[in-house]
Amino acid sequence: MFGRLLPKEGRFYDLFNAHAEQVVHAGRELAALMNDFDNRDGYARRIDEAEHAADRITAEGMRLLHKTFITPIDREQIHQLVNAMDDICDLIQDVTESITLYDIRAITPETKRLADIALRCCERVHDVVGLLGKDGHADAVIKTCDEIDRLESDADRELRAAISRLFREEQDVREIIKMKVIYEQLEAITDRCEDVANLAEGIVLSNS
Numbered sequence: 001m002f003g004r005l006l007p008k009e010g011r012f013y014d015l016f017n018a019h020a021e022q023v024v025h026a027g028r029e030l031a032a033l034m035n036d037f038d039n040r041d042g043y044a045r046r047i048d049e050a051e052h053a054a055d056r057i058t059a060e061g062m063r064l065l066h067k068t069f070i071t072p073i074d075r076e077q078i079h080q081l082v083n084a085m086d087d088i089c090d091l092i093q094d095v096t097e098s099i100t101l102y103d104i105r106a107i108t109p110e111t112k113r114l115a116d117i118a119l120r121c122c123e124r125v126h127d128v129v130g131l132l133g134k135d136g137h138a139d140a141v142i143k144t145c146d147e148i149d150r151l152e153s154d155a156d157r158e159l160r161a162a163i164s165r166l167f168r169e170e171q172d173v174r175e176i177i178k179m180k181v182i183y184e185q186l187e188a189i190t191d192r193c194e195d196v197a198n199l200a201e202g203i204v205l206s207n208s
Contacts, residue, residue: 011064012072013133019057019085020129026050026092027122027189033096034115037107044096054089058082072133077203084195085129088122091189098185102178110162111179114186117155121193124148128200141204145197148190155190159183 026047033043061082065071071078098104128144131137162183170176 012061012068012078015057015061015064016081016085016129016132017126019054019061019082020126022050022054022057023085023088023122024119024126026054026089027119030092030095031112031115031119034107034112040096040099044100047093047096051089051093054086058086073203073207077199077206081129081196081199081203084192084199085125087192088125088189088196091185091192092118095182095185095189098178098181102181104178104182108162108179110158110165111182111186114155114158114162114183117151117158118186118189118193121148121151121155121190124151125193125196128197132200132203138204141200145201148193148197152190152194155187159187 029043029046029050033040033047036043061078065075065078124144124147128141128148131141131144163180166176166179166183170179
């Protein structure tokens with residue numbers, strides 16, 4: 001009873017939303033990079049900026065968590081959610097860094113499709129995070145989480161098809177190794193989005 005009388009810090013939801021905006025920004029830049037590969041350096045720079053902004057939001061969230069007595073949701077859930085969104089931005093940055101590191105000269109259709117699925121996952125993450133903390137939106141959260149799950153399954157299938165085609169048609173072992181890494185990193189973005197969905201669903205179920 002006493003805890004209900006103490007003020008709660010509501011800025012966590014603002015930070016969640018700000019973080020989710022960086023996730024979408026990075027995802028859009030990644031998808032654009034795949035469709036405008038000759039200008040990849042500019043997209044990669046903007047992805048770096050989004051990742052650095054996400055890092056600052058993560059740090060701010062952790063500072064706020066340490067100095068807040070009563071949080072709007074479980075402290076561990078806040079910690080996990082912020083870190084899961086940060087992982088998405090990190091992986092998007094990893095893709096662009098791998099493209100440079102491995103000197104990727106051309107983008108395959110499978111790479112574009114995986115990046116597009118990753119972007120849709122990032123957009124759904126933004127949607128679901130925006131619903132957290134709002135009364136009466138539990139069903140919408142669950143529905144959006146289900147959409148993320150379906151997109152992650154689509155990415156799994158695309159990854160398997162991409163690797164199968166790579167091993168069938170590519171003769172250069174070095175190219176096989178390089179592209180396999182890129183494919184797996186792109187699919188991993190959807191895995192991290194699914195992590196956010198699972199956390200969001202858990203938050204809703206435990207606070208309803």
